[in-house]
Amino acid sequence: MSERKATRRRVKTAVETLDPVDIKPVEPIHDDGGKDAPEKPRAGQVYQGNGQQGHPSTALQDFFLENLDHIAALVYTALSFWTRFYRIGHANVVVWDEAHFGKFGSHYLKREFYFDVHPPLGKMLVGLVGLLAGYDGSFEFKSGEAYPEDVPYTAMRMMLASFGVWMVPLGWYTAIELGMSRWACHLVALMVLCDMGWLNISRFILLDSMLLCFTVLTVFCMTKFNNQQKRPFSFGWWTWLTLTGFSIGLVTSVKMIGLFVVALVGLYTVEDLWEKFGDLKMSVRDQVKHWTARVVCLIILPFLVFMASFKIHFMILNHSGPGDAQMSSLFQANLEGNEFAENPLEIAIGSRVSLKNIGYGGGLLHSHVHLYPTGSTQQQVTCYHHKDENNEWDLLPLWDEPPYDPEAPLRFLKDNDVIRLSHATTTRNLHSHAVPAPITKLNHEVSCYGNSTVGDYHDYWVVEVVDDVRRGARSRVDQIHALTTRLRFRHQSLGCYLRAANAILPQWGWKQVEVSCIPEDDPKDAHTYWNVEMHRNDRLPPADIKHFKSPFLRDFVHLNIAMMTSNNALVPDPDKEDILASKPFDWPFLYLGLRMCGWGDDQTKFYLLGNPVIWWGSSASLVVAFGALAVYLMRMQRKYVDMDAAEWEHFLYVGKVAFFGWALNYVPFLIMGRVTYLHHYLPTLYFAVLMFAHVLDHFVFSARRVAPAVKAAAFGICSGAIVGVFWWFKAVTFGIDGPIAEHKGLLWRKTWNIYNE
Template sequence: MTEDTAARRRVPRGPGATASSPDYSRDEKGWNDDDSGKDVYSKVGVTAPRFGGGGRAARRGPPPPPQSLGELVEQNWEHIPPIIYTLLSCWTRFHKIGKADYVVWDEAHFGKFGSHYLKREFYFDVHPPLGKMIVAFVGLLSGYDGGFEFKSGEKYPPEVPYVAMRVLMAMFGVLMVPLAWYTSVELGLSWRACHLVALMVLLDVAWLCISRFILLDSMLLFFTFTTVFGLTKFHNQQWRSFSFDWWFWLAFTGFNIGCVSSVKLVGLFVTALVGLYTIEDLWEKFGDLRMSVRTQLWHWGARVACLIVLPILVYMASFKLHFMILSHSGPGDAQMSSLFQANLIGIDFSNNPLEVAYGSKLTLKNMGWGGGLLHSHVQTYPVGSEQQQVTCYHYKDINNDWVITPRWDEPPVDLHGPIRYLQHNDVIRLVHPATGRNLHSHNVPAPLSKLNNEVSCYGNATIGDFNDYWVVEVVDDINRGKHVDRIHSLTTRLRFRHQALGCYLKANTKGLPEWGFKQIEVSCDKTNDPRDMYSYWNVESHWNDRLPPGEMKLYRSPFLRDFWHLNVAMMTSNNALIPDPDKEDILASKPLEWPFMHTGLRMCGWGDNNTKYYLLGTPVVWWGSTISLFVGVGALVVYLMRQQRRYVDMEPREWDQFLYVGKIAFLGWFLHFAPFLIMGRVTYVHHYLPTLYFAVLMLGHLLDHFFFRPNRWTDRTKNAVFGACALTVIGTFWWFRGVAWGIDGPINDHWGLLWRKSWNIYEQL
């Protein structure tokens, strides 16, 4: 069997096998007991190959039971390399994992979120909940009780099993390596290319470093790898549609799409890769005139069920579990709707008086997605009127309180007279009891929304004017419909129209600069869009001793409404994470700096007494994989030009395989990288880590295509190229191992790490 034939096998034979010995490698249908192998380029029953191929092999019976350990190893030789790589991965991921006995980098966030789950306190974050629930489960398995605050840089107390938690989290990083091996096998790469891909995943110090802490990134990477693996496995089942394996790997891919998207929304990028593959696959089936309409519909239905419905159900299930666990009031309450909060343990909304009256003290919740509470404080605007600031704030304090007060020309509230209920079209003043000032607007541009009027607090109990008047407009009531007479707390949706100017009180989606404490801008909107949710408000907390408490049965919030509300709030808050022009973020980096590793990221303090971790990739892996992307595109252009001139460089099946692996690698890289180029939010180098995987696959694919597969090279040459690449990866990993395993003492004592002047390893910041 030639090297070229062996390279085309879906499952490569082990180095110890000989040409005369039978090959007991396993395929999807059984065992091969001859040397014929399975051709990855072949495809049966498809007129035009698409992303590539997996061929049909004759069904073979099982091999005879092994009579010795040697036969057992020989029959399972295909699994020996990934087992060895998995053990090596355990060593690299677990070595010195507890060396830093303090909270490192984003452990401060995700460890804290895990604590909230263990204490069942509701919190808010911009990421979906699955990864953080896994962090909490890891803490539960480790014996952690949720009592530590995870303050950045703080030393772990003895009762926090941080080493056990890090080890369990590192298992996701461990499993990346065998997944990379098996994915390379499914892509039809030769054994040399499979080894190199596995080595690069094993020995990249960025992947290694990010896997050793209590973070979400190891889970994001793991589920990205499993999604790609599932896609390649499903692709190799295409010739036996609707078999058990076909259904299993299709559902496996969909399930992992749901998981990766439930860890971070970046998972939608690998979802897009699966989507493009599916579109092309179905388009080719649509052109197959031998396929009946019924079969076409079955193919469509299977993709919809497994790649759309199943991921959505997994994603929604993570939020359902999130809401079920976090049943107590916590720091993230204000991001949710008032009705949702009313059902949290520890919230006293059920004691709210139901009907709002003049003299009631209340808080007003903006009903835009993730909207906060109407807020004011003693600080003034540095621009515009320089009056007292009015904002939206997501945390509860006394500066969120307002009192319903009559107009200046009306008598004050008589606490011993008849109760006057608040109704539609009433003209009121909103008094801020903490400062005594009135909610006010005037013809002054808002600080951010220049086309809107500024909203401020002005005057006191005796000083004010007609610009303090607001008309209460009822939009509807969740329980009672559109036509209501009295305003209820929690359920009635309101708008506040400025009587003099005709504009509407509205919360922006942007935060103010540092002088506004990054709180949400509130302005008076001149456009009067009745569908704008950010001009809707409801009464959240409500205090009035003259009124009876409401009924809890009126305060039910449906899951789908809460699910949608939280997701929009997450995306809105994520988009609001924009770089602050007034403050330099030394950790941030731009996407164009990532492929050639322009800079790294300090994950902790850089003092001489700190164990220091620097998020930096193995240079040859990052640089080589990036160059391979350009080489891959260039090679494709050259091949297409030569085809146009009627040159034949490859057989059709080889050409299909070249395109298939190239599409998976390049489109996967592009779909993960390009969105960051148009994002307004702040970005960091760890955002490139899922993208790197596809560049590594491209590098392995091109080395296979140009060196390991062609017959023009002798085995000696191929082994020399393989050995040089492997030794280079191993050598650079060993040189930079300290940035992932921890650097002790003065950083300047560790010479030789500054391969690029832009790396801030030695700078004192």
């Protein structure tokens, strides 16, 4: 029996009589693809060139051949610099989300506190590149507005595009670490280099270049660590495990969707530790060391990096700004330029206040002239995260008590006092009754009713002290203070508690947070906790309480929950058509692109669109890989031998990294309620590209039965198609000038809105 046929034969079962010829070990057939040197790099080793043994050569040739991998990486890096920097400053207007992230960078330069749904690291780096470029933070970054001469937008774009540059060599080295053939490694590098989606998103003042770079870096570090597994606890092993954890911290500190690649590292780690758990030769001591190392490097270290980004964020943004209302009142009081710390400390009847909900994600008690469309149809009461005069309330006596007299002695607010809250701008009274709330039907509706002379006993609220940040437990609180005293408001008649728990009202409620009155008395429900934030009373002296510090951990948790709450609130508006939005099912096969700017004849136009060859091929490869796995498993069950143990393990390892990386980054978007866009698929695409290269490598480049000439032809066709399509569509990335109708041949799918208005 020939050796090649033996690799595809059916193996007899153990109970059958075995022919010694048939059970002869199968030796791998070496195919160098037409070269004398190995085609497939040794994963995890020092990168080797294609040095030829037994052939005379010069020292320069030896150096070149021994460092061929690094030279290729340098060439790809140089090409990446060209593609990322070419005409990068051609459009001198604010493009797409530069309006958001450029503005956030300005806040860092002016040190003004702001709020955004993303973690701060990427935006701090935007501020840093602005500082390095000489930008002073004065530009407003209005969408479509031309950059003034004193805003170095080109330099800022170039520095941020450098993150996109490093994706290419990282992709090259990752393919090497995954043990792919040279053909496949070049294909990965070319796909990362020539995809217009990655290229386009990297050339502007955005966070995506950093997110993509740190995602690729995390995968690279994980594969480097995997190839150190035979040298546990060595210097290289610790180095790459630590760098994997550090890169996890970086990617999650830019955008929360970085958690998806963290999940990939988590699955890899669980499988790795499970295998070690089954190794009976490993001592308990070594088992504990492995677990401890993973916990420290992959959990504690990334979390410390993530927390450090917020600590620096708070340290830099120490001035009052547009995002104050998202933070606790005590945090705001310590911002420079904030007036809360100068307000009177003790609260009295007749004071005008704003009330802040202390529950994570809570806002300010708010009302406006709009009415509930259902229920009582009275004036709406909501929680709102922005400061305006509709957040102000007057503390007044009850209807059966004498009206408030500004000349009478002050009556300070204490625990168990019963008061009436009058909305300052409309004079209506905070009110509740036995009508179901609009969203949380089991709770009572809270509304504003009556006016300064009309009301009833449903306007009465009992003030209950929870505790005080400075004075401690409820028993130590004699009088209620602004900022520091935590309160609950119990409706005197119904016995329910005023609550705001992040239930979002529909469009008729301006998507603000529902305020209701909950019948259950849960003293630990933080969403029923309130404190006085703004306080004005001309009869009381100001109190300087800047020495009341807000704990970092409390601010850290508060801000992260507010970020998640706001992110979840970014749902599609059914009353509006968002021409930029797309669905996750639209992404893998490029059903729709995204216009990044205005589309007028006199405007430079950018269209976010991937390379069709890469997107279609990578998506198809996922299906092919899954089908191949199913066929191999069925053949294995029938005792066919298609690969030896090492080849099978490698096939599974690369496939698992690519498939689970793709699934973990893609599937969550299918169940998200928030609005989605094409650029959300860009991190996911990287894993599809790895799968594309892996499938071609398995069936063509590393296949024993494929002739070297066929491999070279296959590589030429694939790489030529990738580069050729990139060149055909390069204008959508580098900028389309003039009427779009003059640029023919760009509409490969009718669903692309390139030409239609």
